[in-house]
Amino acid sequence: xxxxxxxxxxxxxxxxxxxxxxxxxxxxxxxxxxxxxxxxxxxxxxxxxxxxxxxxxxxxxxxxxxxxxxxxxxxxxxxxxxxxxxxxxxxxxxxxxxxxxxxxxxxxxxxxxxxxxxxxxxxxxxxxxxxxxxxxxxxxxxxxxxxxxxxxxxxxxxxxxxxxxxxxxxxxxxxxxxxxxxxxxxxxxxxxxxxxxxxxxxxxxx
Numbered sequence: 345x346x347x348x349x350x351x352x353x354x355x356x357x358x359x360x361x362x363x364x365x366x367x368x369x370x371x372x373x374x375x376x377x378x379x380x381x382x383x384x385x386x387x388x389x390x391x392x393x394x395x396x397x398x399x400x401x402x403x404x405x406x407x408x409x410x411x412x413x414x415x416x417x418x419x420x421x422x423x424x425x426x427x428x429x430x431x432x433x434x435x436x437x438x439x440x441x442x443x444x445x446x447x448x449x450x451x452x453x454x455x456x457x458x459x460x461x462x463x464x465x466x467x468x469x470x471x472x473x474x475x476x477x478x479x480x481x482x483x484x485x486x487x488x489x490x491x492x493x494x495x496x497x498x499x500x501x502x503x504x505x506x507x508x509x510x511x512x513x514x515x516x517x518x519x520x521x522x523x524x525x526x527x528x529x530x531x532x533x534x535x536x537x538x539x540x541x542x543x544x545x546x547x548x549x550x
Contacts, residue, residue, distance in 0.1 A: 345372040345407055347393065347421065347490045347522060352402035354388055362388050365402070366546045370490065373520040375513070377533035380543030386526050389543065390494045393524070394423035406489070418445060422483035426495035428475040432467050438478050439463030445485045455511045456481050473504035480508060484515060490522040498527070509536060 348369040355361045362385045370376045380386050391397040393404055395411065404411045406420060425431045432441050442448040442463065453460075456477045467475055476496070483491060491512070497505040513536065516523050525536055533540050 345489055345522070346370070347411075348405045348408075349389065349393060350403050350405060352389065352392060352399045352404070354385070354392060354397065354399050354401075363392075363399075364547050366543070367402075368541060368546050370522045370524055372489065372522050373516070374539075375516065375523045375525065375537045377537035377540035378524055378526045378543060379528065379530065379533060379540060382528070384543050386543055387494055390423055390492045390524070390526060393490075394421045394492055395419050396423070418485050418487045420487060420489040421492065422485065422488045422490070423492045423494060424476075424479055424483050424496045426498055428472060428479045429467060431479050432475065434467050436467075437463065438465055438467065438470065438475075441467075441478060442482055445482055448481060449486075452481055452484060452515070455515060457507055457511070473500045473508075476500060476504075477508060480512065484512075488519075488521060490524065491516070492524045492526065494526045495528070496525075498529075 346369055348367075350367055352363055352366040353361060354363040366389060378386055378389075388397065392399050411421070439448075448463075458477050458481060462470060462474055462478065470478070480496070493512070497508055500508070512523065515521070525533060527533055
């Protein structure tokens with residue numbers, strides 16, 4: 345399985361282009377790092393790959409087919425945001441958030457260190473690390489073929505970061521799932537990824 349961004353360009357209205365003619369790919373089972381300057385379009389590219397935004401030009405393809413035509417059901421590319429509190433419905437208990445994508449897998453919850461009683465709590469009753477674990481579990485649906493982690497653990501303490509990444513990498517290896525790691529931390533990228541690409545190097549010079 346191969347996820348491809350093909351000559352992606354994007355801007356809001358008549359604003360300057362955020363992305364220009366970006367092409368790259370990631371294969372099943374591959375852990376790829378994406379780095380670049382703040383405001384350089386990394387999150388925008390992540391949102392396009394996960395279907396939250398449509399490119400002004402170019403396309404996203406899964407094994408050569410336009411992603412929106414790749415099948416019914418849950419989106420095969422899932423995105424975990426930096427701030428978990430902005431990614432959940434504050435009026436849903438954590439268990440309801442997980443069940444949004446289907447019945448939670450007890451083994452997955454165990455691997456991510458999610459305690460059963462967390463599922464009965466509101467998002468405001470969980471710490472940032474606890475809530476991010478819930479968001480990661482929600483993204484790791486059985487149908488997820490590629491996971492995009494956009495500064496996923498930046499706001500968390502070092503122990504929680506290590507625990508979450510250990511679980512995600514183990515699950516990715518089990519499922520042969522591709523992972524795109526977006527981070528400003530070069531040490532994290534070198535530790536996790538088989539290769540690292542810079543967003544500015546993917547775009548032709550103006």
